[in-house]
Amino acid sequence: MSKSEQQQARTIDRVNTTLAQRYGRERRFRRFGFFAVVLGLAFVGVMFLSIIGKGYSAFQQTRILLDIEFTESVIDPSGERDPAVLSSANYSALIKNSLRALYPEVKDRKEKRELYGIVSNGAALILRAKVMADPTLLGSQAQLWLPADDDIDMLVKGYIDRTVVQSERRVKDNVIAWIEKLESEQKIGKFFNTTFLTGGDSREPELAGIGGAVMGSLYTLIVTLLLSFPIGVAAAVYLEEFAPRNRWTDLVEVNINNLAAVPSIVFGLLGLAVFINFFGLPRSAPLVGGMVLTLMTLPTIIIASRAALKAVPPSIREAALGVGASKMQTVFHHVLPLSMPGMLTGTIIGMAQALGETAPLLMIGMVAFIVDIPGSAMDPATVLPVQIFLWADSPERAFLEKTSAAIMVLLGFLIVMNVLAVILRKRFERRW
Template sequence: MNKQPSTMELVNRGLAKRYRRERNFRRLGLSAIVTSICFLGLLFISIAANGWPAFFRTEILLNIHFDKSEFGVDNLAAANYGALVKNSLRVLFPGVKGRRDKRKLYKLVSSGASFTLQDMVRHDPSLIGTTRKIWLPADDEVDLFNKGYIARDLPESDRRLKDNQIHWIDTLSAEGRIKKSFNTIFFTAGDSREPELAGIRGAVVGSLYTLIVTLALSFPIGVAAAIYLEEFAPCNRWTDLIEVNINNLAAVPSIVFGLLGLAVFLNFFHMPRSSPLVGGLVLTLMTLPTIIIASRASLKSVPPSIREAALGVGASRMQTITHHILPLALPGMLTGTIIGMAQALGETAPLLMIGMVAFIVDVPGGFTDPAAVLPVQIYLWADSPERAFVALTSAAIMVLLFFLICMNGIAVFFRRKFERRW
């Protein structure tokens, strides 16, 4: 006779399996979080590992003789500074003969070295006629080699640096004429086609101008819109329409804002292409929804008792808002604005549409000058074929992330410091 199992027995029989499933499900959830954190870690580590070397550059010590015959009387800029560098290299390596070999020798030093010398002479004309030991920037290939990116055992045809060049570098290195120093050019120069001369200053200044325009427009407009919608707007079709629009604009792809900027600001109003002004306008339209939504949440969190107390002692609605509600809601609004600005700082696609991809060497001096911004600079460098630009791109990304982390840190600080629970 087979006894029918009781309910308890049935439950107990399945229990081990169900608990195992429970544990597995829990592990699955945890592994999902760990996976995304790992991705983040991998992203940061690969960027940092690639970008770190770009903060240093290789320099070569040369004995430059500022030959009097090279300099004209009145125009110091017209002198052939490149020849000074070449002369000193020839003195160092008297054995190098033939045009091709000589050209290879000259290639060890960056073409920017002549600008360094020019600046020195302009600052101190008494250098003319003397011989000085000067550290000059090396070419990007030499730099890569010195940092260990180019393997010696690679067949000669596979690398740009040839055997005799490596031999010269070794000689220089044995004489203590090669060193690595902090790459100041990266922070003080604009863009350049030569990796060893390219810097982010132009892009940082361009980003700054663009953000100033964005902030100056989006903060007042966003706060004003939020105040109207939260405090004044009647419940009707219009208000609904505005709300739906704002929510929808927050989710419109950023590149569409770029199309708007191209069609309206550039083609219709003929504003200057690739200028921080137009970039700022486009980013304003893009960040407005973020700021409005954050500001409304912040206004909503101010307790109604404060409104009623102010109205009760005879303040008008506008006075209630400007004297009481706004000061209490301002920290929340600022937090939202900073987060919106951080978004704007990292945005690339709409700026490509309004022509901010031009190759611009100069540091912009105003809101209507052609400029690049930091993310666009990253995009441009990421597209460059030279190996050395990989490090520069990663380094520029590190700078961008540094700014973003600072901005978000400030936002978190604001929230912690001023947030009031009612």
């Protein structure tokens, strides 16, 4: 073999060695990437399983079957059926009478208080609502499933261990004996918790619901959508299609990009200073919350809308202008309809981000304890993330499952909104 052939063979060997090392590095990189994806999915799966495992039970509510006698002398002594009298009657006495009849052996005053405590304080409100809706119940007797106290609810669901010593659990031995009697007589059971989905907030865990927070989030998002979408699209169209290229527009574009990275609590401070302190708008109102979230989501919508406009080929504009269309007609009749799917996708993503925000809404007072479900964007309200924040800070064990269940509902809304964005993009996206 000649010297040149030997040198060529050595060169080929070095190249093959280098290729083998490069291919080995590529395989290791792919393995690391695959491992990172699997690890991330595993962590997300563990998070979802943890939340579901702690929160699914909140969709069930423990109720006790009681024989309620709607004694007319207790509810309406005068017999005039005055709504004011019926509303202010002592309905708790009806529940106490039923419990005493169920446990006649309980005589001690302290034990009676413990006996009365196995039924929720909200049970009296349920009886009042029934009588107000149908006064003919007076003088009759009915069997009703009434909500149990939160500690009893936790006991029935298995979150309180009955085998540990009495000093280490919240429910005493005599109360457990009463519950076991109800279980043996099939007078206690778990039902779907409609109150959790339709009710407002409450100091009592068994009466607390996300209905008020969901309506507050709905009104807030409606205000945000009505303000952010037209303003964001109009700003994107102007900057991309009509604005002259100078230092002023460059400054505006830089500030829009910078605003997308500003911490959300800064927008809350701005809303507090401008909308509440300067303009005097009501605190805790979805109107103010929607305006604050509009400021936060506008950069996202503008950036996504400009990217959608840039994706439209120049040939579309040139063809429209070539057949005599004006600049305005070209943009609004051709360019804007073709870019609308991308704009809608960016808007939905921005709205999903707004739905999960807490910090800016805390600054404008939407952290207040709101019991009533809001009826408009001007009524005091809270939103779902803030409701989760409030419940997470509560010491009662029953609020832990409420918190996890509310997170499940919030994640469900976020998943639906993101899936909708993907569907819109796949359905209407045009590839050029």
